[in-house]
Amino acid sequence: MKGRLEQAFVHARKRKRAAFIPYITAGDPTASRTVVLARSLERAGADVLELGVPFTDPIADGPTNQRAAERALSQGTTLSSVLAIVRELRFSSTIPVVLFSYFNPVHAYGLARFAVDAAAAGVDGVLFTDVPVDEAEAAREALRRVGIDLVLIVAPTSTRERVKAVRKLAGSFVYFVARIGVTGTRATLEEGLQDQVRMVRKLTRSRVAVGFGVSTPEQVSRISQFADGVVVGSALVQRIGELGDAPELPGEIEALARSFALATKRK
């Protein structure tokens, strides 16, 4: 539902902070744990949840997310089971959920059928790592019909023309990739990020969430001063990988996520 995503950003803004958007891979370490982790993240202060659909060939991901996908796939996680996870989550939570997927699983599922089933499960937005705006028309149409937002990506390499093309199809926010590279934790932030985000916001007239490589509360705090949302992925996924199915997993992830959530405050 578009409403929920929209509301999440409005809500965060009112509280003078950027929206906190944690990312985890669905099915890592197990499907039932993913539901529990989603609830932990929500308690920690997540405004939106990004849920990764594991894929065999994740070309946009660094080693941390690659390993998470392998763990999830070894549990038999498929796109259908990710939708089941969202359905399950909806019994206890209304947090907006954005699926983060490579295109092939959706292509195999069938775009139209996927849109209908995702909406019924309670998915709010879908982001494809490997569907640039040039190829996004069909997906956006199928998702629009069922009220799901297509979240498009803008990169530091995107030309002005490309950013303007994104504007035509963008939903409630666009995702700005903080650096030229794959997902993973990084020690430093790119120079000029603030100017880039300002430019993207102006050209797309959309809210801008920043992700890829954001892995410390300090980085979150800096980005929160100028972006509408901050995505933290690999830092959480790394910890999930270390803890596996241990009983302390939800508590640890909640504490880690809280340190990021608190850092979204605007000064």
Add this chain to the structure above:
Amino acid sequence: MKPLPDSRGYFGPYGGRFVPETLMAPLEELTQAWQEARRDRAFRRELAELLSTYCGRPTPLSFAGRLTKHLGGAAVYLKREDLCHTGAHKINNAVGQCLLARRMGKARVIAETGAGQHGVAVATAAALLGLHCRVYMGTEDERRQALNVYRMKLLGAEVVGVDAGSKTLKDAINESLRDWVSSVSSTHYVMGSVMGPHPYPVMVREFQSVIGSEALLQIRKQHRSLPKMIVACVGGGSNAAGIFSAFVPYRQVDLVGVEAGGRGTRLGEHAARFSGGTPGVLHGTRSYVLQDQHGLVAETHSVSAGLDYPAVGPEHAWWHDSRRVTYVRVSDEEALDAFHLLSELEGIVPALETAHALAYVSHVAPRLGPGQAILVNLSGRGDKDVSEVARLEGVTL
């Protein structure tokens, strides 16, 4: 009919650009640079010069007399890409793309490789043109093509083993794309076949089309007519596209692409995309893909590393659906038989990839008349496969 692909890189419903946004502007830039280069007489002259004085083109067309007699049917001709410098057709594309990289001001090239032939070709062209070169190769392929790993190192390239998935070509491409996403401003990715996002399928086909243009003139001269059939093996599909492209307009010429049938027909036992695959999106392009019903890409098997890949170039998907090309499969065992047959009858040890095309020829030649000709693209020589064949046959060297 308009020439394909269209401006978005589509061959009918196949092709396109399914890559992370970070790569889109660089792909637009590459498309433009290539379009300018191919119209530039100086670039064309330099490429032609290198192909002739460095790579050894034109490669000859050999009449395979003893093989023809043995099979007892059509006359078999071999387009001798094995005689190219570095031993396979891959050098045609590698030299073209490395010249382009230099023209674009990129000081570094990266490449994926399966059989090692593309990696060797890129390492060679990079040494020739003074570019830094890194090659990604699955660790299973490093094992079975060990000779080529060392060759690449001798040529000054850095070889990075990829230990994920099936540890073969697909995984090497994943890692190359990740490198490229991170290094795109300084680096050109030399894709080794007619696959990947636009413009690679059309650009690689064009760099390889020299095979078909030469062969068309040669077969007319030596056989005095067009061949009845052209046969080529299909990994990503570059040697096949290279020889087919000149003959596509001649409807009377049957075009046959040979895929790896591996050791069985179940998913995971072969790399026959057209009999076991369905349309999907992998490595930036929409084409036939070996996958399960959830869209998870399947592992593949072939005795030949160069054919061991779950997707295929999008133009082949188009040729398949429009029925211009017929695709068949040949098993590991049949390919190994053909490997020996050509060695013994013609004194040419073929690459295991090429042996798949030859195996199909030995099925079909007896069914054609003696006046007819079959043209086989002898895509590469088998030196790289000698130790692996020995191992498979229990011979210690």
